[in-house]
Amino acid sequence: MSASDTLEKPFELGFTYTRSTGPVIGRFLGALKEQRLLAARGSDGRVLVPPPEFDPVTAERLEELVEVSGEGVVLSWCWVHEPRASHPLQEPFAWVMVTLDGADVPMIHCLRAPHAGSVQSGARVRACWAEQPQGRITDLCCFELVEKQV
Amino acid sequence: MSEPVTIMEAPVYLQYHFTAGRASTRFLQRLKEGVLSGQRCPRCSQVYIPPRGSCPACGIATEEEVALSDKGTVQSFTIVHIPIPGNPIKPPYVVANIVADGANISFIHLLGDCENSDVRIGQRVEAVWRPREEWTWAMENILFFRPIDEPDVPVERIGTLPVTGWEG
Numbered sequence: 001m002s003a004s005d006t007l008e009k010p011f012e013l014g015f016t017y018t019r020s021t022g023p024v025i026g027r028f029l030g031a032l033k034e035q036r037l038l039a040a041r042g043s044d045g046r047v048l049v050p051p052p053e054f055d056p057v058t059a060e061r062l063e064e065l066v067e068v069s070g071e072g073v074v075l076s077w078c079w080v081h082e083p084r085a086s087h088p089l090q091e092p093f094a095w096v097m098v099t100l101d102g103a104d105v106p107m108i109h110c111l112r113a114p115h116a117g118s119v120q121s122g123a124r125v126r127a128c129w130a131e132q133p134q135g136r137i138t139d140l141c142c143f144e145l146v147e148k149q150v
Numbered sequence: 151m152s153e154p155v156t157i158m159e160a161p162v163y164l165q166y167h168f169t170a171g172r173a174s175t176r177f178l179q180r181l182k183e184g185v186l187s188g189q190r191c192p193r194c195s196q197v198y199i200p201p202r203g204s205c206p207a208c209g210i211a212t213e214e215e216v217a218l219s220d221k222g223t224v225q226s227f228t229i230v231h232i233p234i235p236g237n238p239i240k241p242p243y244v245v246a247n248i249v250a251d252g253a254n255i256s257f258i259h260l261l262g263d264c265e266n267s268d269v270r271i272g273q274r275v276e277a278v279w280r281p282r283e284e285w286t287w288a289m290e291n292i293l294f295f296r297p298i299d300e301p302d303v304p305v306e307r308i309g310t311l312p313v314t315g316w317e318g
Contacts, residue, residue, distance in 0.1 A: 007170040007178055007287055015162040016235055026154035034152050135155040 024053045027065055032139040035129045038065040039103050046104040050137075069101035070127035071146065076106075079116040089142060094119045098143060111143045118145060173203035176215065178287035184279060186218040188253050196254045219251035219313050220277035222295065223303045226256070229266050244269050248295055252313030262294035272302035274316060 021029060024040065028051055031038045040051030040062040047066060048056070055062050075097040083090050088110045096119070097106035112128070113119050125143040133139040170178060173189060177200045180187040189201035189212035196205065197216050204211050227246035244266050247256035261269055262278065275295035285291045303316055 005175065006172065007175045008168060010165065010167050013164040013166065015164075017160045017162065018157055019160045021155050021158055023154070026156055029155035029158065030152040136158060 022053055024051050024062065024065070027051075029135045029137070029139075031067075032137070033133040033135050035070065035127075035133070035139075037068050037070055037100060037127070037140075039068045039100075040064065041066055047102060048105050049100060049103045049107050066102070068103045070140075072098040072100035072103070072125060072143075074111070074119065074121055074123045074125055075099050076121060077111065077119050079119065081116075088138065092116075093142070096125065096143060098125055109140065109143055111145070113145055124148075171203060173201040173212070177201055180215075180217075181289065181291055182285050182287050184282065184285060184291065186220055186250050186277075188216045188218055188250075190214045190216050197252060198255050199250060199253045199257055216252060217313070218253050219315060220279075220292070221298065221315055222248045222250040222253075222275055223308050223311065223316070224261070224269065224271055224273040224275060225249050225308050226271060227261065227269050229269075242266055246275075246295070248275060249309045249311070251311045251315045254309050256309070257289075259289065259292060260294040261296070263296035268297070270302065272305060272308060274298050274300040274303065 028038045037049060038051060039047045039049035041064050042048050042062065043055045043058045043060060047068060049068055051062065051065055053062060054060065077094045077096040079092065079094050080087065081092055083093060089112060094111040094113055095108060096111040097108055099106045111119065111125055124146040126146050128141045128144050130139045130141050177187055186199060188197045188199035189203070190197045191205035191208055191210070191212050192214065193208045193210055194205060196207065198205070198212065199218060201212060225247040227244055229242050229244055231242045233241055244261040244264070245258060246261050246269070248259055249256045261275065274297065276298045277292045278294055278296055280291055280293055300316055303311065
């Protein structure tokens with residue numbers, strides 16, 4: 001039998017999970033609908049976003065949430081030349097670690113930018129919001145570069 | 151203040167490109183012709199369905215193709231009561247490990263045309279095939295297995311019957 005006789009076909013395996021969000025992420029996602037970003041205040045005073053349910057130092061339950069800005073600074077980034085179907089943007093973009101104003105740790109999200117050369121660590125970025133919020137992380141569609149003030 | 155989100159959909163989709171390989175391709179082509187087939191190990195003589203091109207016990211290649219019967223024996227079964235999203239079959243239904251006559255290992259398929267409470271280990275069954283014009287490269291060519299009027303196979307004989315079946 002030649003190799004060309006071998007049967008082959010694409011197929012998709014789907015795990016159609018529905019999951020509960022829990023008390024902290026549930027509030028975080030709910031606030032996204034209003035274009036607000038909620039963070040948790042840790043036992044060491046650090047403001048953590050997205051908010052974890054438990055303190056990373058003491059493992060105590062975290063319940064106090066504070067709002068942080070939708071603007072921040074790029075800590076680190078990685079340019080994606082060829083986005084895949086599962087990526088949040090279907091044009092070349094950057095994965096970025098953004099430290100939002102008011103937060104003490106960076107969060108990972110995507111950055112829409114004209115080209116790789118336009119991104120640098122230290123760049124200021126702001127959140128872009130979906131027109132029809134659904135209470136998902138994708139309500140924050142991406143970040144975009146803030147034009148430098150002249 | 152917005153309401154918290156309590157539930158979110160978080161599906162995971164894995165995209166595969168499946169290549170059957172020689173043994174599975176041959177199995178599926180025979181299946182399209184309405185024949186269940188396996189492969190016999192040249193060392194231990196065990197017959198495997200579906201064939202994978204090697205013997206998992208001896209670790210050597212299997213070449214010899216063996217045509218099997220579409221009659222078999224229930225080796226094990228479970229009654230499914232919980233609906234699975236996207237599954238058109240309505241519970242409760244029976245999923246069974248069936249050993250085709252001539253094979254030494256079971257495959258999983260549905261039982262039908264039976265009372266669920268009557269299903270038992272050792273029960274004799276036969277394939278109910280779809281209409282010939284619908285046959286393709288898939289086990290779904292067989293709709294399900296249904297009981298036949300033959301005496302049960304003792305547990306110790308399950309998986310050892312010749313392709314000619316159960317004379318007991």
